[in-house]
Amino acid sequence: MRIFLDVGGHYGEALDVALDPRWGFERIYSFEPARHCQRILRGFRDSRVQVVPAGLSSRSGEATLFGTGLLGASVYADKDQAGDRVESETIALLRATEWLLANTSERDEIYLKLNCEGSECDVLEDMLDSGVIGRLRSIYVDFDVRKIPSQAHRRATVEERLRQHRQQFVTPESLADPAGSAAVREWLSLAGPQSPVARGALRYRLGLHLPPYIWASRAAKAALPRPAYSLAARHLGAQSRRRTDR
Template sequence: MKKYFLDVGGHKGETLEEVLKPKYLFDEVHCFEPIAECCDYIREKFSPYIESGKLFVQQFGLADFDGEQLLYGDKEGGASLFSDKVDIDTSLTASCTFINASTFIEEHVSDGDLTIMKLNCEGGEALILKSLLDSGSINKLSNIMVDFDIRKIPSRSRDENELVQKMTDIGYKSYTTPKDSMIGLTHQDRINFWLSNLPFAEQFMQVSTDQKLLSLLPFSLRRKIQKTKKRHQKRQLAKNVS
């Protein structure tokens, strides 16, 4: 069994900052980022992990098609395949490469592998989920964190509900959303909270004694504790600034 982490929407490696820490036991981390400048930044910043064969920087996006397509917006704010996304500058475009998500999964992931996917790609998550659902490849994924930015795209307003319904129809329950599981002061804190609270966390990370004890509590209580910790950290930061 191999252990994979798929960072879909790598941007400038914010998620890599967490999942490449020694406590995570992933055999391979694949970072998907179609914008060349972001990939160059990631390659420079995380070069030791690339050289060791743990990190693979994939300079393409995942979707439900193969080919070139325009991204709208810029590399700083997050670019989208959809020109009507509410918070992008459509005067900024870049032609980028995309491959079908199911093709990648079928070629790289075997039945029985442990594979975790983070989807944060400015609406592209809808195309990726559609591909995975249509092919059945979604069943190879142990857990998906999906940020439904598609709700910010007027022309695709129905996609989220339709995709959730499709996952319900086939009995796929191994997904979560940022509202439910991404809790913490920093992005790295939020990624850690999501991953460390998965029921099979000990299969891919070193879980501390405190985390093991917390795992005995109902998840709703763990969320409340994490939110309280976040508020405390904010207060401490405010005191330090003042």
């Protein structure tokens, strides 16, 4: 089975890319610990998607998510957060090794996307230590530890261990489009086979899989001047996060 693991689901930026039928993913897991983001992710209309309401890590348990709901939310307190009002939330964590052993098999073809604001090193070190990383066909990892003073030193060590293990991985800096969904799309186009004519392609191109929130956001972005859209997006995002907390 071809599986996509989206670690750090946020609003489904990478999930939207993975749902393109050309990649042939049969099952897609989106790991997202923030309740506000989970609600949006559950709005995706595709039976292949399963939202996992937890963060992936090197241990199972609980943690504090600083900047919950924001693009840069992190379990590390010394990571700077953008925004006037930064809130926190207690979240669930799942150990990466235990989850992979329980939910995948050695026969699966697994693609892992990691964009989880510092937890990527926790996940990769855990899988390297246990050996379960051998189940992964390819990894896309954005080393956000570079933004966290207490964790930045870990990147070089983890990258070297991946190379020693001969594990295929890419970082945004190695791609022509070093950011966001464009980078994920480029990685997938390089990492595995694809079919230009796939079942469900028309439905995907029409955006019928997208949640109402994303439809509304795209419509507003097209209709409003950029400053007005940015202001409205920040306001509505903050309002939505507060509604989730109640």
